[in-house]
Amino acid sequence: MRIGLFGGTFDPIHLGHLLLAEVCREELELDEVRFLPAASNPLKENGPIADGPQRCEMVQFAISGNPAFAVDRREVKRGGPSFAVDTLAEVAAENPDAELFFLMGADALADLPAWREPGRVLDLATIVAVNRGDVPAVVPPGIESNRVRFVAMPACDLSATDLRRRAAEGLSLRYRTPAAVIAYLHDKYLYRI
Numbered sequence: 473m474r475i476g477l478f479g480g481t482f483d484p485i486h487l488g489h490l491l492l493a494e495v496c497r498e499e500l501e502l503d504e505v506r507f508l509p510a511a512s513n514p515l516k517e518n519g520p521i522a523d524g525p526q527r528c529e530m531v532q533f534a535i536s537g538n539p540a541f542a543v544d545r546r547e548v549k550r551g552g553p554s555f556a557v558d559t560l561a562e563v564a565a566e567n568p569d570a571e572l573f574f575l576m577g578a579d580a581l582a583d584l585p586a587w588r589e590p591g592r593v594l595d596l597a598t599i600v601a602v603n604r605g606d607v608p609a610v611v612p613p614g615i616e617s618n619r620v621r622f623v624a625m626p627a628c629d630l631s632a633t634d635l636r637r638r639a640a641e642g643l644s645l646r647y648r649t650p651a652a653v654i655a656y657l658h659d660k661y662l663y664r665i
């Protein structure tokens with residue numbers, strides 16, 4: 473079993489996330505990709521705007537109908553800063569025969585040396601890194617390059633920040649995130665000011 477874990481704040485999930493997961497699934501022949509909404513990113517000063525259950529629900533809507541994608545709510549249930557090493561250790565213990573892959577964009581790879589126990593993260597999972605828009609993924613200093621795989625994704629400029637801004641300004645989110653997510657945002661009046 474080859475399991476991809478895709479950690480993110482997903483505030484909200486957008487088509488860049490879905491495309492990243494799909495190109496990695498295909499390229500690395502993953503049996504499944506588990507989206508892992510973080511309770512909060514330990515390196516970010518400001519927490520997410522939508523709460524954990526809301527971000528999980530949006531991910532669930534976005535991936536519905538894709539049998540290879542799943543949402544894993546453990547970090548939101550655990551609460552506090554979400555350290556990848558804790559989650560990977562749990563998933564590894566639950567799936568002793570699985571090979572784990574942790575998916576991320578170039579910006580997240582650049583931050584990896586600042587994560588908790590990056591060496592142990594690399595022992596537990598192969599890192600799979602994609603370009604973020606036109607910015608290529610590059611192995612940062614101190615990270616063992618033979619534990620990182622690169623996957624090329626069609627450049628996508630979308631960010632959750634941009635979606636939140638558009639939502640606040642009442643601009644269209646159509647084709648930036650799945651329709652069911654847009655409906656949920658409208659319904660919950662999320663990111664409006």
Ligand SMILES: Nc1ncnc2c1ncn2[C@@H]1O[C@H](COP(=O)(O)OP(=O)(O)OP(=O)(O)O)[C@@H](O)[C@H]1O
Binds near residue numbers: 575576634
């Ligand atoms: N357009 C994109 N192209 C490639 N990777 C992306 C893209 N958007 C997000 N990612 C990656 O997805 C993961 C989760 O990202 P996150 O949920 O923080 O979204 P974001 O769009 O970066 O959010 P924000 O704008 O709030 O910082 C990270 O590894 C990030 O690099």
Ligand SMILES: O=C(O)c1ccc[n+]([C@@H]2O[C@H](COP(=O)([O-])O)[C@@H](O)[C@H]2O)c1
Binds near residue numbers: 481482555587
């Ligand atoms: O483990 C850590 O120390 C660590 C530090 C920063 C970020 N992360 C994880 O990296 C993932 C991407 O975070 P984000 O906020 O860029 O979407 C998400 O799963 C975070 O929990 C993990």
